[in-house]
Amino acid sequence: MKGLCYRCEHRAQYLETGRRPRYECGLIEEAKHSCYMFIPAKPVFIERNEGEKRPITLDVFSGRFHVVDEEPNLQLSVITTERKYILPIWELKIVKNHN
Secondary structure, three states, X not given: OOOOHHHEHXXXXXXXXXXXXXXXXXXXXXXXXXXXXXXXXXXXXXXXXXXOOOOOOOOOOOOOEEEEXXXXXXXXXXXXXXXXXXXXXXXXXXXXXXX
């Protein structure tokens, strides 16, 4: 079985800040196979490192890059597939401009 913790936003936040909602979220050597608090890791905006000339391809030969920001207007949604699996995804919230 694959562990949820390695794909969870709570684990990512723990690694970056040291805060965790549950004790298990900080157990780096192990991952839980079932959880009631799983949230998929949020997507981030990235940019090429200064001086990097290789293209960003997101594979083993990609140029180096770093995180610059997170999208603040995300909401977690779920899609149920034909095989009855649940796919958690982050979607952009519709933000109305009140100008």
